[in-house]
Amino acid sequence: MPTAVTHFKTNIYECLEALPRYTLDQLYKEPATCLAIFRLLPSLARQFVMSLLFTQPINSPVNLTKSDLRLWVKNEEAALTKFDEALEKLSKLSIMTIDQYGYIQMNSEFRERFRDCLTGGGSHQSFGVPCKKPASDRPDIAFLDRHAMKQWEEILHFMVGTESMSQPSAAVLKVVTRAKLMKEGKDKLVITNKGFQFLLQDVNTQVWAFLIQYLDIADELLQMNVVEVLNFFFMLGSLELGMDYSVKGLTDTQKQLLDDLANFGLAYRRKKGSSRYYPTRLATTLTSGNSAVVSSAVSSSASTTTGEDGATEQGFIIVETNYKLYAYTESKLQISVLRLFCELQTRFANMVYALITRDSVRKALKHGITASQIISYLSSHAHPQMKKRIPLLPPTVVDQIRLWEIERNRLEATEGYLYKEFRNQGDYEMVLKYATNHGFVIWFNERKRMFSVTEEGHEHVRSYIKKKIAQRKTNGGGGSGVGTPNHQNNGSPSILEFLDIEDERKQRIGW
């Protein structure tokens, strides 16, 4: 599922990229974080880091220039593009920067900690403190999977509005409203377009999207330290499923965080304030993209036979060339997601039969779901039987869904302001030229002396005209004329005075 993976990557990557250098340096103090961030880099960048990691003693600089490094890649356009991309990402995350002399500087904090990570040195305890003895009644992996799925699906159910669902915790509510996945309705929260899109993502992307929103809140509302929160996320990603971990060594913030994460289904605690916690699959696959979720679910499916969660993660959808869709699922959640873009026909004990129709897809498109989201949802949830086919989905169906989307885009509405009734061609051309140069013009008609500008351009054009009028007034101009901009869509005309310009005046004011 390359699309899903890249989506996840860019998401967390963008989040990290926006952090200031100081925060990044703080983050690199934990080897677990170094490892997780390292894995987000493009291949070539990872290779550069590895190649330079052990070259010199920690404190001495890497004695290489950018052009030295360039010799390592082939002198081909594709390779050089990759090279530039790699260096750009490295410098954005301030792992490797290039100083003014062209020498490469590797972040010493990162370098030291990442070395520790590979050699197992240091005493940072960043990979979780395991308990001395496993608890006598420690939950097994199947239990953890069920717990994770139950908690996570509760959130999703809440979003879809399935009845008889208990109100989720305050943290969940905050994240959901904050991320605009849901908004205030008449008497309860209702799902938004963004929420619909969210539902179509795979679990891993959903979890990350959720956590990133949580991070925002943590910073502003809960006064948590971003570094500690991120470190904790990355640490969770490096833990082993089914092991006992002790809360010893966690900071207070992180303990508080743990309670919320247990609520989301990322961790399990027997009771609040218990000294042990157990990461669930949602947490341990955080930093590994979603392929790990799929493969591990496949390997564990032998033991959990036909568990609901096993089926959802393995893929259960079969699409035929005649737009018929068979979904082997009992989960209400999956069915409500399918209902977003399919017409459900019949429901059997273990299977739902639905049709993909023009109307159903258009309905989804109206909700703000894009054709590619539908397609990627279908392909990432495809039944193992389907996955053996090349291409995975019937091309007719894929093409038709795209065509239905394009169909809606025949007309594009752009909000704008219309300028008309210029007194003479000169004025018209002058203002039009100004607007064109700044890229504000949406449409113009020279014969009618009209043009319309974008909403953002309107202010600029208006002030430009005002300025010209003022200039002319100071120049003692006379005559009067009106150029009227009309707001096309809401029809609230604002009238501006605009003076006639006569040819000799133009000369005088120095055109």
Added chain:
Amino acid sequence: MNVLRDAATVNEDDANLLVLIIDTNPLIWTRLAKSTGLSLKEALRHLMVFINAHLALKHDNEVAVIASHVDVSKFLYPIPNPHKLSEDTDQTMNSNMYQRFKVVNDQVIGNMKELFEDLSKLNSYPDKASSMIAGALSMSLCYINRIMRADEIGHIKPRIFIASVSPDSPNQYISIMNCIFSAQKLGIPIDVCKVHGEDAVFLQQAAHITGGRYLKLPTPQGFLQFLMITFLPDRYTRTYQCLPGEEKVDFGAACFCHKKIIDIGYVCSFFVIHWNNVQLAGLTNLMLASVNEGGLRVVNGIKKLDKSKGRESGGST
């Protein structure tokens, strides 16, 4: 999602399976450690970091380690039922180390110790100067084959890395060449790092034929650095990287009857066998032809193979 079954095309998202073959001939290691200062223990530490680095590159990267010993080739990791190496080491699970690295490192080192505890067979084995590279290669090919079959969507890209110290063993010539051609057919590159000693002719050919990298360690001190720069890049990255200069490859072959490496030999075009003299060649051929009497024409196309003309050995004749 496009499913790529083709072994030759590599994607950035592909996982990599690295099979390490470590030549553990204790006699040669001890002898050479004195002269160069890089002992097996030291080298193993470097190799562990190399394995960790490989696992660090991607979360779904896999590794397998095989020891090519004097008399036996043995899997060090993964082994089917890892008996708890020692309960107490597992209990004090190190929170300073990524669990995955720790599991691999502990098992490799534990199994390596076990291998060296059993020295009884060492004296009885005739060919002390070499190690079971052919056996280790076949084991790794079988392992790779199994993994590839389990992986239906062709997501895993395998490669083999050999850390070699022993000289070539002409006894194993045929089996090594067979392994190399299988690897070539399956599109599995074989990387070879000659840690000590002279260039290994067969392994050089292995790297050349399969499109892997061959490196004779110029100085043993920077072992890890050489590993990191030359052998760590995965197959995707290699398409963009400059390879270390391809040195002259020695295409020497071994004589089939005396098991010696030869400079000038004779090749039978039908059975593709090399001899060191013509009479012998004719004799064996007649024998073979008589064995194959049913329907086969008598073979007489015996060609002279001259190494200096740079003709490739084996398959091309």
